[in-house]
Amino acid sequence: MGSNRDSLCEIRSPAQIISLLHSIQDRNQLVTLALSDRTASFVTSVLNVNEAENVLAVDRAPNSVLNSKFAGAERVYFETTLDKIRIFFSSTCLAACLHEGRPALLLKVPDRLVRLQRREFYRIATPLVEPVRCVIPVPAELGYDHVTLTLVDISCGGLAILDEKKVLDETIGRQYDNCRITLPGAGTLITALQVRDCRDVVLPSGKRKRRLGLEFINLPAAALAAIQRYIMKLERTQNARMSGLR
Helix, strand or coil, rough: CCCEEEEEEEEECCHHHHHHHHHHHHHCCCEEEECCCCCEEEEEEEEEEEECCCCCEEEEECCCCHHHHHHEEEEEEEEEEECCEEEEEEEEEEEEEECCCCEEEEECCCCCCEEEEEECCEEEEEECCCCCCCCECCCHHCCCCCCEEEEEEEEEEEEEEECCCCCCCCCCEEEEEEEEEEECCCCEECCCCCCEEEEEEECCCEEEEEEEEEEEEECHHHHHHHHHHHHHHHHHHHHHHHHHCC
16 A cells, blocks of 8 residues: 655745746646635646746636636646646736737746655555544634544555545645644554645545645654554554454
């Protein structure tokens, strides 16, 4: 069973950001552009990076309705891959425009950009019959002080959860401190978790749920040992079932 952990690098240097955007343009990398509420997205490419005016132009959306939703959007999300490294940023979509006579959308160059490089980690799916819960503190303005979510899987590098009500801020790099995870038979651990991945999954019923990939931050040795014990316990149980012993 394979898994992954993502090594996050935040870039704030204007020169480095411009350089990366030029590389994305020069290599004609496909780009996904999405509205901040994830209600609409389309695949595009970078047409031009204007360093002097601090803007970039991307190819327009495939139809006028979608194009009008993005033109002037207060916040859009940009995602692509360069040299097998995922690149994310959010920006303002300034307006519809023309680039060399070609319809386009004009975006502000971001002041920060995130690169995610994948590292391998073994992970294991958590059981439905004995679900693992993760209690995550949230801002008081939401009207409550925490949410309790169910784990999808876990590794020594991080975990995945389902946020059905889309309560959490899914921004890549967003950190949640003092999260509490109770592992059956292995103890309770308290750790910081950082958002590394966000995607909507569609169930066989057609219902959509949000899946967040979170990385452990500064995990204490005792907590790491508890995770390893829990993973070994799950493996023994799964192996026994496959052998017909349970």
